[in-house]
Amino acid sequence: MTTDTSTWQVSAKDRQERLERWRRMLAGEPAVASGRPQRRRNPETNWATGVWLHAAARAEMGLELTAWEQAFLAPLADVLGEEEVRAMGRAYREQRDAGAVALVPQAVTERSFDEPFTSEEAAAHMRAVGELAAGLSNVASVNRTRLLAGEQLETPEFTEAAAACGYGLTLFGGAEFGAAEVGQESAGADGEAQAAGGVAADGMPPGSLTSFRARLQWDGFRCHEAAGDQWSTADEIYWTAACSTVGYKHTTRTRETDRVSSGNEYSIGGDHSTGSVAFFDANFTGNLSAMVITCWEADQSDAAWYDALGKALAESVDSLALIDFVLNFVPGSDLVGWMITAMDFLATLWEHLQNKDDLILTRGFALNRSDVKALYYTEGRRMTLGFNARSTGMGHFSLHVKYTGDTPPGPPPEGSFSFIATNWTGLLGSPFTRDLDAACLVPGTTTDVYLFKGDTYVRYDCNGEEIRGGIRSISSGWPALRPPFTSNLDAACLVPGTTTDVYLFKGDTYVRYNCSGESVRSSGRISDGWPGLRNTPFTSNLDAACLVPGTTTDVYLFKGSEYVRYDCSSERIRHRQAITAGWPRLTDTEFAHNLQAGCVVPNSRHDVYLFKGERYVRYAM
Incomplete structure (x- = not known):
């Protein structure tokens, strides 16, 4: 390292200020003094920063660097220049000798400068960091069925920790919806590893990992609470993204959105140079992509800052090139450990580089083919990501991301969650697109279901997507019924083994109704007619x-x-258990409790419809 390659032209005073900022960070202090809470740091996960500093100090001392060290130093040297990198290495060496380093793990500070770190050591440390993940509140493992259901991905604990640390990392798990590589194991719905057998998870034969174009784009954002800089109570917001997958790397900085205030929705103008709203657009051939999205509040920075920011983004996307980097640079490294380490490294980098612009929050994600498929089948093909930094005085924003790529190969995920109004199109304009009371197959048909709500019902043709005979009152369509069964039913189902009868439930009573003869065959208390349910909660409501x-x-x-x-033939309970135990793909979804209606899918021997609110799920048993 002999020349300064940086194109970030700054004054000697600014360079010295950045160096002093770095010294404060090394000592465990905030980079810039302010009234805001200090960013929470965990030295044990900031291992990559320590290795980088170790290599920088060795370079400053004139020691011969390994090819591995040179590759590790090069990206940031392109941002800051080799002179500043050497100065940072010297600062680290001096403070380490003085016992004044609290930023990086002790295993790094105790290492002799005569000993370089190796890729094998990197892999071991990545795995060790991955084992810490369960105890890190700003690292969330989210069941991808929540993504599929369009539910909120963040918990209050994750939100608080992400704001405190400056970043949050989200990984998805649970049932696989996409393809697996030949011989690759994936986590099954029961949480145990299952080898990919004769058919891959997306329905393709093993070895035929079909590529498809995956595209994610900005779809606007909502300001819940403005950050407000020193000049104004309104914000100027922009977003950056760094993304990587096999054979693809991309960074972008959006145009600024001016006069952002609390309680409003805003569009995002796309890339500041090209106007493109896509931040990820790749031929998805592998099983994994990684991305880092950051929300910024602009504060009159100059062109030099934005040039440096672009270089830093390029550095970050190199760090996140998980397929090439993890499998080759640190062979066998654990994915979770690497993502945590990379995010900590980037958070440290942002804090050191931060100019006048305020970094609100950084979110990191690792998406595989299952996650992309889940997003494709989400209502509107859109997910909302929280950037909530209220606790650090930096506001609260929700970013909307939309999938606009190809249909992922293979069938839809089992248990796809959708809005009733979207797929039961014949119900549009009626009250039956949400909050159903009950549902059941129409006896003797292979296409129709009854849907009940309030004192009305419809007979719905699932093939023709239409209501047969219009909306009718229960009392007119089921003339033998008497109150309380003429409104607000609790549940309904076809009587097993018949093609004419339906059970209707209300409170602690039930009726068996013959639909062909329009008569009540039997009625009474559930505890009397269903004796196997006695002494359980299932005798009412x-x-x-x-x-x-x-x-x-x-x-x-x-x-x-x-x-x-x-x-019903032997009047006994075969089993009683939690919904999530018997229906595992409903875990962590709204369908895991307090359902509103359910019925067998017409002409199916395996599938069930479950309804709640304005959504439904088709579940394969």
Whole structure:
């Protein structure tokens, strides 16, 4: 390292200020004194920063660097210039000798400068950091069914920790929806590793990992609470993204959105140079992509800052080139450990480089083919990401990201969550697009279901997507019923083994209704007619009921977070358990408790519809 390659032209005074900022960070102090809470740091996860500083100090001392060290130093040297990198290495060496380094792990500070770090050591440390993930509140493992259901991805604990640390990392897990490599293991719905067998997870034969164009774009943002800089109570907001997957690296900085104030939605003008709203647009051939998105509040920075920011983004995308970098640079490294280490390194870099612009929050993600497929089948193909830094005085924003790429190969995920109004198009304009009371198959048909709400019902043709005969009152369409069964039913289901009868439930009573003869065959208290349910909560106020697909004897009854499978022929409970235990793909979703209706999918021996609010799920048993 002999020349200064930086194009970030700054004064000697500014360079000295950045160096002093770095010295404060090394000592465990905030880079810039302010009234805001100090960024929370964990030296044990800031291992990459320590290795980088160790290499910088060795370079400053004139020691011969390994090819591995040179590759590690090069990206940031391109941002700051080799002279400043040497100065940072010297500052680290001096403070380490004085015992004044609190930023990086002790294992790094105790290392002799005569000993370079190796890629094998890097891999071991990455795995060790990955083992810490369960105890890091700003690292979240989210069941991808939450993404599929369009639910909020952040918990209050994650939000608080991400704001305190300056960044949050989200990884998705649970049932796989995408393809797996030949022989690759993936986590099954029961949480155990399952080898990819004769058919890959996306329905393709092993070895035929079909590529497709995956594209993510900015879709606007909402300001819940403005950050407000020293000049104004309104914000000028822009976003940066750095993304990587096999054969693809991309960085972008959006145009600024001016006069951003609390309580309003805003569009994003796209890249500051090209206007493109896409921040990820790649031929998705691998199993993994990584991305880092940062929300900034602009404060009159100059062109030199934005040039340096672009270089820093390029450095970060090199750091996040997970396929090439992790598998070759640090062979065998654990994904979670590397992502945590990379995010900590980038958070440290941002804090050191930060100019007049305020960094609000950084979010990191690792997406595989299953996650992309889940996003594709999410309502509107959109996910919302929280950038909530209220606790550090930097406001609260929600970023909307939209998938606009190709349809991922293979069938839709089992358990795709959708809005009733989206896929039951014949119900549009009616009250039956949300908050159903009950549902059941129409006896003797392979296409129709009854849907009940309030004192009305419809007979819906699932093939023709239309209501047959219009909306009718229960009392007119089911003339033998008397109150309380003429409104606000709790549940309904086809009587097992018949093509004419339906069970209706209300409170602690039920009726068996013959639809062909329009008569009540039997009625009474649930505890009397269903004796196997006695001494359980299932004798009153059921949430939902449905026939067990493929049987002529059994029904499912749901209440709260539990369900039973009941054998109507022997009057006994086959099993009673949590919904999430018997229906594992509903874990961490709104369908894990307090369902509103359910019924067997017409002409199916395996699938069930479950309804709640304005959504439904088709679940394959």
